[in-house]
Amino acid sequence: MAIPAPPLSEVLALWPEILLSVAACAMLVIDLLTSRDRKADIGWVCLGVVVLALVGTLLHPPQAGSIFSGMFLADGYAAFFKVLFLIAAALTVLISLRYLDDEGIQRGEYYALLLFATVGMMFMAGGGDFISIYLGLELMSLSTYVLVGFIRRDDASTEGAVKYFLMGAFTSGILLYGLALLYGLTGSTNLAAVAQGLSGLSLDNPALVLATILVVVGFGFKIAAVPFHMWAPDTYEGAPTSITAFMSSAVKAAAMAGLARVFIVALFPSAEIWEVLWWILAALSMILGNVVAIAQTSLKRMLAYSSISHAGYALIGVVAATQAREVGLAGALFYMFVYLFATMGTFSMLILLTHRGFRSDKIADFAGLGRSAPLAAFIYIIFFLSLAGIPPTAGFVGKLVVFRAAIESGYVVLAVIGVATSAIAAYYYFMVIKTMFMEEAVVQPQLSPSRPLAVGLGIMVVATVLLGLFPAVVLNAVTESVKLLQ
Amino acid sequence: MPLSWYLVFGALLFMIGVVGVLTRRNVIIVLMSIELMLNAVNVTLISFSHYLQDLRGQIFTLFIIAVAASEAAIGLALVISMYRGKSTFNLDEVNVLKW
Numbered sequence: 001m002a003i004p005a006p007p008l009s010e011v012l013a014l015w016p017e018i019l020l021s022v023a024a025c026a027m028l029v030i031d032l033l034t035s036r037d038r039k040a041d042i043g044w045v046c047l048g049v050v051v052l053a054l055v056g057t058l059l060h061p062p063q064a065g066s067i068f069s070g071m072f073l074a075d076g077y078a079a080f081f082k083v084l085f086l087i088a089a090a091l092t093v094l095i096s097l098r099y100l101d102d103e104g105i106q107r108g109e110y111y112a113l114l115l116f117a118t119v120g121m122m123f124m125a126g127g128g129d130f131i132s133i134y135l136g137l138e139l140m141s142l143s144t145y146v147l148v149g150f151i152r153r154d155d156a157s158t159e160g161a162v163k164y165f166l167m168g169a170f171t172s173g174i175l176l177y178g179l180a181l182l183y184g185l186t187g188s189t190n191l192a193a194v195a196q197g198l199s200g201l202s203l204d205n206p207a208l209v210l211a212t213i214l215v216v217v218g219f220g221f222k223i224a225a226v227p228f229h230m231w232a233p234d235t236y237e238g239a240p241t242s243i244t245a246f247m248s249s250a251v252k253a254a255a256m257a258g259l260a261r262v263f264i265v266a267l268f269p270s271a272e273i274w275e276v277l278w279w280i281l282a283a284l285s286m287i288l289g290n291v292v293a294i295a296q297t298s299l300k301r302m303l304a305y306s307s308i309s310h311a312g313y314a315l316i317g318v319v320a321a322t323q324a325r326e327v328g329l330a331g332a333l334f335y336m337f338v339y340l341f342a343t344m345g346t347f348s349m350l351i352l353l354t355h356r357g358f359r360s361d362k363i364a365d366f367a368g369l370g371r372s373a374p375l376a377a378f379i380y381i382i383f384f385l386s387l388a389g390i391p392p393t394a395g396f397v398g399k400l401v402v403f404r405a406a407i408e409s410g411y412v413v414l415a416v417i418g419v420a421t422s423a424i425a426a427y428y429y430f431m432v433i434k435t436m437f438m439e440e441a442v443v444q445p446q447l448s449p450s451r452p453l454a455v456g457l458g459i460m461v462v463a464t465v466l467l468g469l470f471p472a473v474v475l476n477a478v479t480e481s482v483k484l485l486q
Numbered sequence: 487m488p489l490s491w492y493l494v495f496g497a498l499l500f501m502i503g504v505v506g507v508l509t510r511r512n513v514i515i516v517l518m519s520i521e522l523m524l525n526a527v528n529v530t531l532i533s534f535s536h537y538l539q540d541l542r543g544q545i546f547t548l549f550i551i552a553v554a555a556s557e558a559a560i561g562l563a564l565v566i567s568m569y570r571g572k573s574t575f576n577l578d579e580v581n582v583l584k585w
Contacts, residue, residue, distance in 0.1 A: 131546050138553045145560055155571045159580050162568050166516055166577075169557055170507050173523035176550065177500055180527050180543075184493075184534035189542050 006068055013064035013074040016053040016082055017122050023049040024115035031108025039106045040097055046111035047093045050118070054086035066128055070190045073128040076481030077333075081125030081257045084337055088250035088344065089118045094456030095348045096242040102355055102448060103240060105150050114246070117143035121254035125261070130179045130189040133258050137175075137222070140254055141168050144247060148239040160238020167221060167231040175218025181211035182266075191266040198269040212273045215262065216281070222255035223311045226284040236304035237361070241354065244300065245347035248307040249340040256314055256336055260329060264321055271322045278319050279414060285312030286421040294428045300361040302428065303346055306387060309421060310339050316402045316414050323409030329482040331405035334475055338394035338467050342386035345460040348453065349380050355448035363432055368441025376447060377436045379461055384429040386464045389422050394467035401475070492533035500526035511577045513568070517561050524554045 011018075027042055034042060061079035066072075092114060100106040116139060123136025145168065149161025183189050185207055186197025201208055217228065224232035236244045263274060289309030296302035317332025350361055370377040386395035399422060406415040467474060499522060506519025528547045535543025565575070572580060 131542075131549055134546075135549060135553070138557070142553075142556055142560055145564065149564055149567060152567055153571075158564065158567045158571055162513065162564050162577075162580065165561055165564050166507070166513070166520070169517075169520045169561065170523070172557075173500075173503065173520055173527065176524065176527040177530065180530040180534065180546075183531060183543055183546070184538075187538045187540060189546060 010064060010067040013062040013067055014072065015062070016057055016086070017119050017126075019053055020049065020115045020119045020122075024112045024119070027108055027112040027115070031112070034108060039108055040101070042108040042111050043093055043097050043100075046115060047090060049115070050086055050090045050093065054083065054090060057082050057086065070128045070192070071132050072123075072126050074126060076483070077257075077261070078122070078126035080333060080478060080481040081253065082122050084253055084340060085118050085121045085125070085250050088246060088253070088340055089114060091344055091348075091456050091459065092242055092246040092250070094452045094459075095245060095344070095351050097452040098448065098450035099240070099242050099351045099354060099453070103151055105240065107150075110147065110150060113143045113147050117147070117246075118250070121250060121257070124254045125257035127258065127261065128191055130183070130191070130194075130262075130266075133262065134172075134176065134179065137255075137258060138172065140251065141172070141222075144243070144251055147243045147246075148235055150240055150243065154238075156238040157240065158238075160235040163231050163238075164235040171218050171221035171228070174214050174221075178211045178214030178218060181207055181214070185211065191261065194266040195268055198267065201269070203270060203272055208270055209273055212267060212270050213277065215267065216274055216277045219255060219259040219262070220281055223252055223259065223315075224308050225281040225311050225315065226288045226308060228281075229285070229289070229308045232308055233301050233304040236307065237298060237301045241300070241347055241350050241361075244304075245344045245351075248303070248343045248347065252307065252311060253336040253340065256311075256318075256332065260318055260321070260332060263318065264325065264329060268322075275319060275322045278315055279411070282312045282315035282319055282414060283417050285309055285315065286417055290421045290424040290428075294424070294431075297363055298361050299363045299366070299432065300347075300350060302363065302432075303343070306425065306428075307343060309425065310335075310343070310387075312421075313399065313402055313418060314339070316406050316411070316418060319414065320402070320405040320409040320411055323411075324405065326479065326482055327405045327408055330475070330479045331402040333478045333482065334401050334471075335398040337474060337478070338386070338398040338464070338471075341460045341463040341467070342383045342393070342395055345383040345457065345464065346380070346387065348457050348460065349376065349383070352376060352447055352449060352453060352457070355446060363435055364439075364442065366432060366436050367439040368436070370437035372441065373447055377433075379457060380436065381433055382461055382464055384433060386468070388426040388429045390426065392465070392468045394464045394471070397468055397471040397475075489533055489537045493530060496526045496530035496533065498526075499523075499529060513565050513575050513577055516577065517558070517565070520561075521554060521558065524550055 062074040064074040067074055120136045120139030124133055127133035127136055145165045148164050149158050151157035186194045221228040286309050289305050293302045293305035314332045314335045317328045321328030386393035389395045389399040403415045403418055503519045503523030507516050510516055531543040531547045
């Protein structure tokens with residue numbers, strides 16, 4: 001039986017993925033030919049490729065619909081997330097260029113792995129089948145495991161990587177078992193076909209309940225929702241700070257993209273089962289993430305817990321989408337988008353304070369920063385305001401959108417928990433600001449500025465402020481992109 | 487043999503894997519347990535695939551085998567990296583970062 005080759009238009013719809021994959025492979029080869037002190041050049045090549053893909057996707061988003069017999073969906077939803085991942089990847093390269101020298105890990109593989117991870121994320125957002133979503137998830141995860149353990153001489157980095165790897169591989173197994181059961185129940189792995197198969201099933205079917213729970217647990221681990229979050233603080237703390245920034249923004253958004261696609265499209269007929277589970281996970285993440293963050297002395301670890309709570313806020317959107325699909329999903333997507341800039345921004349500021357032989361991640365290290373480097377302190381405040389959800393920053397609009405979605409779809413309690421925990425969050429962010437301005441410096445904080453880092457920070461600050469003042473542009477794009485999600 | 491036998495076999499294998507990951511502290515045995523979980527998934531997928539007379543399940547299995555191989559490669563590399571720093575395979579002794 002001859003299998004017809006896919007038409008060229010379908011292949012072309014995947015051009016960003018193809019470009020990044022080819023570039024990543026090429027960079028592995030170029031790396032061998034590059035002398036040790038010129039490795040940063042590979043970073044610049046990587047940046048160029050990512051920006052090229054980003055501009056191309058923005059100007060001409062692939063809208064081919066279902067391609068490769070339903071394996072991939074080149075729709076607005078996928079295009080939106082592609083833009084998000086590419087922005088995150090470009091910013092990660094910008095903040096890494098100097099930081100890798102400071103840590104002594106300037107190597108070509110770093111940038112190649114970053115590109116592979118980005119391709120995996122794109123497959124997750126654009127997957128129309130359990131197989132392609134799983135492959136994307138693994139490509140992303142496997143690359144990230146290595147990136148987390150990239151500082152090989154550092155025990156914390158290796159330990160974070162081992163813990164992340166064991167948890168990630170374990171939960172992949174759990175997720176897969178759930179997907180296998182769904183395949184048995186519905187006879188297909190295609191998202192739309194699974195939805196069709198499920199709609200004929202009784203919700204009392206124990207296999208369906210088990211499969212749904214397993215898939216919830218699997219994705220719960222991937223987005224680090226409480227109670228499946230225990231790997232996140234260790235991994236975030238141990239990883240190179242640039243990778244922590246990448247993980248808390250792009251990897252989390254990718255897991256959210258896959259999650260929303262699987263649950264809102266394929267598992268929608270069994271929404272009654274999983275809606276409660278995600279409700280509980282969202283509430284627990286918001287409460288526990290924010291409460292435990294107060295007790296942290298390491299800023300990196302505090303931000304890890306804050307990142308757990310932000311997964312909870314984005315989950316509100318997914319829960320709300322069971323009643324009001326467009327509003328809820330748009331809320332979750334917009335939240336991930338605005339959260340990207342603020343969270344990457346705070347981690348980039350940690351990079352700014354890291355220089356050779358000194359890694360600053362204790363909150364006490366920031367004492368006196370307000371006096372010695374007022375501009376850096378001011379930028380920090382903007383990011384913290386956005387994370388805490390205070391106007392006029394982007395975080396405020398993000399929270400407003402998800403809370404409104406929750407109230408409109410009848411999840412008032414969830415919105416109340418969200419507002420209450422935001423107040424807790426504001427407390428610990430302001431404690432850091434207080435440390436920066438009110439306390440005397442024990443050691444004078446030293447900055448390690450570089451031009452790429454400054455450009456990256458500039459983009460993040462401008463985006464955080466502009467998205468707060470003029471959210472309509474992105475919000476409309478998001479609403480458009482979720483409309484066609486079938 | 488009926489489908490249910492294979493499914494029960496897969497489920498038992500999966501449970502052995504899960505219990506192994508949760509109770510064992512030696513990182514190599516944890517890795518083996520994870521492989522066991524993935525193979526339990528493979529057994530389940532293939533038996534469904536045969537029962538449904540549909541090839542998707544077997545294709546999925548082939549992909550899982552390939553991914554499991556690369557996962558093992560990366561996992562063992564990380565374990566070596568951990569052993570060089572700590573000279574131990576015991577996960578309880580890996581505690582620079584508090585769990």
